[in-house]
Amino acid sequence: MATVHKINEDLVKERQKCTFNVQELTYLLDGGEEVTKERREFENILRNVKELQDEVPEVYLSHKERYENAVRKTCILQNVRNDFEKKREVLSPRNIFRAGYAVIKDVSPFFLHNGMFVPTIIGQGTPEQQAEWLPKAKAMAIIGTYAQTELGHGTFIRGLETTATYDAKTEEFILNSPKVTSYKWWPGGLGTTVNHCITVAQLYINGKKYGIHPFIVQIRDLETHKPLPGIKVGEIGPKMGFATANNGFLGFQNFRIPRKNMLMKNAQVLKDGTFVKGMNEKLTYGTMVMVRVNIVSDSAFHTAMAATIAVRYAAVRHQSQLKAKEPEVQIIDYLTQQHKLFIAIATSHAFSNTYTWLYQAYLKVVEDLGKQKQDHLPELHALSCCLKATSSRDAGVIVEQCRLACGGHGYMASSNLPIIYGYTTAAITYEGEHTVLLLQTARYLMKAWMSALEGKVLAPSVAYLVDWLKSDKQRWQNTPEVIVKGFQHVAAGKIKDAFDAIQKHVKAGKDYEDAWNLASVQLIKASEAHSRAILCDGYLRETVRTSSSVSPSLAKVLNHLVQLYIVYWTLETAGDLLVYSNIGKDDIAVLKEKYEELLALIRPNAVGLVDAFDISDEILQSTLGSYDGRVYERLMEEAMKSPLNKEPVNQSFHKYLKPFIKKAKL
Numbered sequence: 001m002a003t004v005h006k007i008n009e010d011l012v013k014e015r016q017k018c019t020f021n022v023q024e025l026t027y028l029l030d031g032g033e034e035v036t037k038e039r040r041e042f043e044n045i046l047r048n049v050k051e052l053q054d055e056v057p058e059v060y061l062s063h064k065e066r067y068e069n070a071v072r073k074t075c076i077l078q079n080v081r082n083d084f085e086k087k088r089e090v091l092s093p094r095n096i097f098r099a100g101y102a103v104i105k106d107v108s109p110f111f112l113h114n115g116m117f118v119p120t121i122i123g124q125g126t127p128e129q130q131a132e133w134l135p136k137a138k139a140m141a142i143i144g145t146y147a148q149t150e151l152g153h154g155t156f157i158r159g160l161e162t163t164a165t166y167d168a169k170t171e172e173f174i175l176n177s178p179k180v181t182s183y184k185w186w187p188g189g190l191g192t193t194v195n196h197c198i199t200v201a202q203l204y205i206n207g208k209k210y211g212i213h214p215f216i217v218q219i220r221d222l223e224t225h226k227p228l229p230g231i232k233v234g235e236i237g238p239k240m241g242f243a244t245a246n247n248g249f250l251g252f253q254n255f256r257i258p259r260k261n262m263l264m265k266n267a268q269v270l271k272d273g274t275f276v277k278g279m280n281e282k283l284t285y286g287t288m289v290m291v292r293v294n295i296v297s298d299s300a301f302h303t304a305m306a307a308t309i310a311v312r313y314a315a316v317r318h319q320s321q322l323k324a325k326e327p328e329v330q331i332i333d334y335l336t337q338q339h340k341l342f343i344a345i346a347t348s349h350a351f352s353n354t355y356t357w358l359y360q361a362y363l364k365v366v367e368d369l370g371k372q373k374q375d376h377l378p379e380l381h382a383l384s385c386c387l388k389a390t391s392s393r394d395a396g397v398i399v400e401q402c403r404l405a406c407g408g409h410g411y412m413a414s415s416n417l418p419i420i421y422g423y424t425t426a427a428i429t430y431e432g433e434h435t436v437l438l439l440q441t442a443r444y445l446m447k448a449w450m451s452a453l454e455g456k457v458l459a460p461s462v463a464y465l466v467d468w469l470k471s472d473k474q475r476w477q478n479t480p481e482v483i484v485k486g487f488q489h490v491a492a493g494k495i496k497d498a499f500d501a502i503q504k505h506v507k508a509g510k511d512y513e514d515a516w517n518l519a520s521v522q523l524i525k526a527s528e529a530h531s532r533a534i535l536c537d538g539y540l541r542e543t544v545r546t547s548s549s550v551s552p553s554l555a556k557v558l559n560h561l562v563q564l565y566i567v568y569w570t571l572e573t574a575g576d577l578l579v580y581s582n583i584g585k586d587d588i589a590v591l592k593e594k595y596e597e598l599l600a601l602i603r604p605n606a607v608g609l610v611d612a613f614d615i616s617d618e619i620l621q622s623t624l625g626s627y628d629g630r631v632y633e634r635l636m637e638e639a640m641k642s643p644l645n646k647e648p649v650n651q652s653f654h655k656y657l658k659p660f661i662k663k664a665k666l
């Protein structure tokens with residue numbers, strides 16, 4: 001029988017202080033009581049699968065063993081999920097994402113199958129193509145990934161070099177990787193796991209290039225798993241994180257696939273080689289838009305994980321005295337610690353709220369596209385780019401801040417913070433590199449600014465530019481609503497400055513592209529300011545909306561958090577607000593005090609707030625962040641699992657140290 005341990009006394013006291021119903025907040029964050037129940041039920045089933053328990057912690061396994069263990073456990077997870085979904089409802093993607101952590105400490109080698117392979121068949125395939133591949137892919141009779149990036153090109157996808165040349169005689173495409181730089185490089189699961197992939201390649205018909213398109217390609221034999229003739233495939237080797245994601249490379253040599261394997265929901269190639277253009281060639285990039293939206297939700301979860309670990313640890317950890325003769329203080333009582341940690345909680349809420357409305361906007365665009373309407377696509381692209389960029393970057397900064405807030409113990413692999421960081425920092429690059437995505441949004445902002453100057457009606461997310469042009473600089477007040485307006489004024493001011501900078505360079509005789517490059521630091525700053533205004537505005541709106549449907553005690557805490565987020569960013573960007581809004585020095589002094597007040601108001605609820613994220617110990621996998629707070633005992637227990645502690649004297653002593661010491665003796 002498993003031993004039941006006492007909960008750390010500090011955590012018991014913290015939980016008694018909490019002023020709101022933790023369960024109510026969990027339901028709210030999950031999107032309803034039913035979702036929470038479903039999630040807990042599934043996590044509970046996983047908890048009791050003996051084969052999912054690791055005898056040796058993953059960190060002590062070799063690269064190869066770690067991968068093999070990850071495949072073993074992912075297969076079990078998939079089977080458990082299938083059984084669950086046969087009896088109950090289909091699990092929500094967010095609940096599956098969370099549960100994955102209970103099984104694999106790092107990234108699953110099947111990550112790209114569910115994350116991009118299946119969605120691309122749905123988003124880019126015709127009904128016939130979906131009928132052919134979706135059932136097999138969903139049942140995992142075929143396992144796939146998304147192979148777009150090459151050694152030579154990741155960002156500039158129009159520059160991809162893999163070719164798909166149509167042969168009308170045989171009604172096939174011939175895939176080739178002409179140079180080493182044409183090799184696909186990075187796709188998750190490609191290394192040794194998948195047997196299929198979506199390959200993005202340059203289409204050629206009768207010697208003419210038709211741009212990049214997605215193709216379904218079987219790369220391994222379904223029985224032997226050996227690469228098919230004409231395929232060169234393998235794993236790219238260890239990285240900073242993503243240890244079990246099995247990222248791979250792939251090259252083609254005259255590899256033939258049938259015509260029906262080009263995903264043809266948008267553009268088509270007819271039997272005789274006629275190319276039929278789609279409604280908009282950028283629809284080929286559709287899966288990336290969906291994943292960018294989802295990254296906002298991933299960022300919310302990673303921030304919640306780090307906050308849970310660091311807040312619980314800060315409640316348990318005592319270090320130094322505030323006053324002589326008094327006991328050492330819980331480190332959570334240092335204001336600087338609260339400054340590091342409470343923003344982590346608020347940021348997770350900000351991202352969850354943002355994801356809620358952004359996902360709805362995404363669904364609306366998908367619905368419209370089905371009716372051949374694409375009016376809202378540019379706005380969605382601009383929003384998904386800057387919000388992916390900002391949420392992943394903020395999450396990276398916050399996870400690292402939480403790690404540092406745990407002092408030396410945060411550096412232990414067993415705290416799980418290094419692995420969470422490895423994940424979050426990868427998201428800053430994948431699915432569109434940070435700067436590149438900010439510049440995509442900037443492109444949209446420049447057009448929006450021009451439209452605003454021309455007096456046109458703007459899309460909702462940039463409508464604030466019109467207000468700003470009308471000189472709608474209302475008198476400053478230190479209220480969340482007016483501060484959000486202030487952020488919009490900063491964004492509008494920076495957008496105008498970047499626009500003017502481009503114009504200045506053009507007037508001085510530069511090409512528009514060179515002028516763009518010369519103004520690009522200002523452009524990314526404008527894009528960042530726009531993201532912050534969107535995040536603060538959306539978070540505030542969603543909080544006001546939900547506050548009316550929750551208990552007054554919870555509404556109060558949610559209000560403290562959103563205010564903290566807004567005031568934190570006001571103080572972080574005070575210089576910009578002083579330049580571009582009506583805020584005064586005195587207001588900043590008032591807001592500094594307000595910020596300290598908010599930290600004090602949140603302090604009694606800090607542990608309750610992270611408990612409400614409801615991240616089980618099995619998912620958190622952290623010696624510092626477990627629910628019972630047995631930090632020191634767990635650190636010691638984990639240390640004892642080191643293979644170096646399994647024998648009193650390691651053989652290296654006899655082999656190397658002993659002769660070395662003998663020789664060194666005076």
Ligand SMILES: CCCCC/C=C/C(=O)SCCNC(=O)CCNC(=O)[C@H](O)C(C)(C)COP(=O)(O)OP(=O)(O)OC[C@H]1O[C@@H](n2cnc3c(N)ncnc32)[C@H](O)[C@@H]1OP(=O)(O)O
Pocket residue numbers: 111112114115116146148149154155156157158188282283285286288289291377378381429430431432433436440443444
């Ligand atoms: C489950 C999670 C797994 C995570 C693991 C990771 C997976 C991956 O990383 S998969 C690979 C992801 N790769 C990328 O994200 C590549 C990033 N690059 C791009 O997306 C594009 O190259 C680009 C957008 C940076 C540029 O594309 P390009 O074709 O060169 O476009 P232009 O610059 O000429 O024109 C831009 C024009 O097109 C509009 N646009 C661009 N993308 C989209 C889109 N997705 N949807 C709608 N519209 C789009 C853009 O707004 C411009 O419009 P105009 O200003 O009106 O010209």
Ligand SMILES: Cc1cc2nc3c(=O)[nH]c(=O)nc-3n(C[C@H](O)[C@H](O)[C@H](O)COP(=O)(O)OP(=O)(O)OC[C@H]3O[C@@H](n4cnc5c(N)ncnc54)[C@H](O)[C@@H]3O)c2cc1C
Pocket residue numbers: 112146147148149152153154155156185186187188242247426429430431432433434435436439
């Ligand atoms: C962990 C991980 C998993 C991945 N998984 C997949 C996957 O499953 N499938 C897949 O296809 N790909 C995958 N990728 C690849 C990923 O999508 C690319 O690495 C990413 O899009 C960035 O492209 P790049 O590597 O070519 O960077 P580069 O574009 O070479 O970036 C290098 C630098 O150049 C700058 N730069 C580039 N272009 C511009 C510009 N126009 N203006 C200003 N600055 C610019 C960037 O800002 C950056 O500072 C993965 C990557 C990682 C790290």
